Amino acid sequence: MKLFEILLVVLTLASGLILLADKLYFAKRRAQRAGLLDSEPVLVDYSRAFFPVLAIVLIVRSFIAEPYKIPSSSMMPNLLIGDFILVNKFAYGLRLPLNNAKVVPIGEPARGDVVVFHFPGHSDNDPNKGENFIKRVIGVPGDEIAFQGDQVILNGTPLKYENKGLYAGHRGQGEGASLLVEHLPGRTHTILETDYPRGEGQWTVPAGKYLVMGDNRDNSDDGRFWGLLPEENLRGKAFLIWLNCSGWFCKDGFEPSRIGTGIN
Incomplete structure (x- = not known):
């Protein structure tokens, strides 16, 4: 996706500069040599x-909405492998393509928001960084968070949690995990838990940082393991599933029922 973004910016700038140079110089020469x-x-x-x-594609992807594909099970049961989602690019401020610098502040993430971000990495040498x-x-910012035995403790x-029984699974993922409803202040969402909790710890969230977790709590590489998410890494807020298709030409499955599903 990052390579596509670079290519899109380069091609847009190149074609624009060619048109500008032609208008300012070469078109006049052609007119003289009619x-x-x-x-x-x-x-x-x-x-x-x-x-x-x-130019239209670049503007839309950079400042309005950008598509992403879910590659892993870390956000099950809410986001499934093969989900294609749309991300609101202006929910947390308008940002420039490539360097992700915020140019117009608009809003900040709230508890419960599902966010897309540039992975800060476990270390500077992490191949997935970025x-x-x-x-x-x-x-x-301002929260005191503890995570103990799959229990989130927020500001003490x-x-x-509401237990909804066992999760039926999806294409061989998550089957037999406990399906729970987690109640964040003013927001509820479902999560998955197993008998093997991971990532226990305590965090104080300072200004400009966020603690993020996957909904598939015991199968997610998230802030419990690599630390707090810097605000400048945010890309946008996920808000819609527009397709679910796994494998080339959907050979591994296509689920029309997920088309148009909002992301809670």
Whole structure:
């Protein structure tokens, strides 16, 4: 996805510069030589055709909504492998492509939001550093969070849970895990738990940081293991599933019932 973003920016800039140079210099020369070389060069013709499309795609992906595909089971049962989602790119401020620098502040993540972000990495040498990850915000600035035996304790108060029985699984993932409803203040969502809790610890969330966890609590590489998420790594807020398709040409499964499903 990052390679596509780089390619999109380069092609948009290149086609735009070609059109600008042609308008300011080469078009005038062609006009002066009318009858000898009055046809538009192929490169300019292609740039004129593709620049508006590339510019629109770049603007939409950078500032409005961007598609992502869920590659792992870490957000089950709410997001499944093969889900294609849309991410609101302006929910937490408008950011420039490539460097992700915020240029217009708009809002901040709330507890319970499902966010996409650049993975900060376990270390500077982590090969996945900078890749797009998706998790749920559990702690916001000012929170004191503890996680003990699959129990989240928020500012000294244990969260409430409702047991909904055993999870049936999805394409061989998560079968037999406990399906629970977790009650964050003002927000509820489902999670999965097993008999083997992971990632116990305590965190104080400072300004500009967030604690994020996967909904598949015992099968998620999240802030419990690599630390707090810096605000500058945020990419946007996940809000819609627009397709579920696994494998080439959906050979491993297609679920039309998930099309148009909101992300809670």
